[in-house]
Amino acid sequence: MKYSISSLLLLAGFASFAQSTKTIKQSGNPIFKGWYADPDATIFNNKYWVYPTYSAKYKEQVFMDAFSSDDLITWKKHDHILDTSAVKWANKAMWAPAIVQKDKKYYLFFGANDIQSDQEIGGIGVAVADRPEGPYKDHLGKPLVDKFHNGAQPIDQFVFKDKDGQYYLIYGGWKHCNIAKLNKDFSGFLPFEDGKIFKEITPDNYVEGPYMFIRNGKYYFMWSEGGWTGPDYSVAYAVGDSPFGPFKRIGKILKQDPSIATGAGHHSVIINEKKGTYHIVYHRRPLTETDGNHRVTCIDEMKFDANGMILPVVITNEGVKAQKVK
Numbered sequence: 579m580k581y582s583i584s585s586l587l588l589l590a591g592f593a594s595f596a597q598s599t600k601t602i603k604q605s606g607n608p609i610f611k612g613w614y615a616d617p618d619a620t621i622f623n624n625k626y627w628v629y630p631t632y633s634a635k636y637k638e639q640v641f642m643d644a645f646s647s648d649d650l651i652t653w654k655k656h657d658h659i660l661d662t663s664a665v666k667w668a669n670k671a672m673w674a675p676a677i678v679q680k681d682k683k684y685y686l687f688f689g690a691n692d693i694q695s696d697q698e699i700g701g702i703g704v705a706v707a708d709r710p711e712g713p714y715k716d717h718l719g720k721p722l723v724d725k726f727h728n729g730a731q732p733i734d735q736f737v738f739k740d741k742d743g744q745y746y747l748i749y750g751g752w753k754h755c756n757i758a759k760l761n762k763d764f765s766g767f768l769p770f771e772d773g774k775i776f777k778e779i780t781p782d783n784y785v786e787g788p789y790m791f792i793r794n795g796k797y798y799f800m801w802s803e804g805g806w807t808g809p810d811y812s813v814a815y816a817v818g819d820s821p822f823g824p825f826k827r828i829g830k831i832l833k834q835d836p837s838i839a840t841g842a843g844h845h846s847v848i849i850n851e852k853k854g855t856y857h858i859v860y861h862r863r864p865l866t867e868t869d870g871n872h873r874v875t876c877i878d879e880m881k882f883d884a885n886g887m888i889l890p891v892v893i894t895n896e897g898v899k900a901q902k903v904k
């Protein structure tokens with residue numbers, strides 16, 4: 579068969595177009611449909627997982643969904659991995675999941691009921707499952723933290739594993755942040771040397787949504803500032819030499835961009851040590867929305883300067899490039 583020069587040129591053009599669309603494949607933002615906030619993102623068994631709050635009215639926040647992906651681009655929804663029907667003390671406002679794998683079990687820490695005083699039932703609970711997608715059942719039959727300590731509302735938990743293998747619960751709303759040493763089966767806490775269970779580590783401007791990771795031996799402590807229903811919600815950070823700080827606020831690294839979205843905050847970080855990449859997963863409000871709960875889950879790159887300072891995150895509509903875990 580004979581080809582004319584023009585048809586060969588057309589074919590070549592098509593091949594190069596196909597190649598360029600392949601190489602620019604991006605996740606887009608948000609990464610999945612629906613109102614979802616407070617995402618806790620991680621890697622299990624070479625898959626990415628995101629555990630968000632179902633961002634509806636308090637009374638409708640009675641379950642949690644999770645999402646998994648092989649490449650950060652295509653996300654599979656896992657419906658109702660945890661439900662208040664499995665947690666008899668929880669009846670609304672299931673918030674801000676924090677996931678951790680330990681001894682072949684998956685533990686999902688969550689806030690419930692949005693308690694306003696020690697007289698109310700609720701606080702931080704923990705659920706357990708054999709697989710990342712659940713089903714999760716209540717681990718304790720009661721909250722793990724059900725009172726205010728050092729002024730911290732028992733919400734917005736993060737589970738941090740230190741270098742020595744010790745797990746800590748770092749949590750708190752109402753502008754106070756506590757750290758507490760978890761016991762081996764996550765059924766309670768071990769006292770610190772001074773006998774205290776809850777040590778306050780609140781940095782300046784802290785509001786809620788704590789997150790911690792280690793990089794080059796330093797402890798990066800991050801948190802959300804501002805009001806979560808408004809446009810100025812944001813994320814700031816500090817760096818310390820231990821999980822207890824002291825943490826001196828360095829500055830904001832995530833905030834609204836009036837041309838992209840408002841209220842960018844309550845985040846987590848996917849760290850791929852082998853590839854040296856850091857992806858920040860956070861929620862934000864589309865420019866068309868003002869309802870507090872109309873929050874979507876997004877992903878962007880997080881980068882550092884030569885001194886280990888976190889560079890301000892550029893929030894995008896395009897999201898990030900495809901990346902496998904390995």
Ligand code: FUB
Nearest residue numbers: 631673674786787806844
């Ligand atoms: O989603 C409910 C609350 O909104 C969270 O607990 C806060 O951190 C804020 O993101």
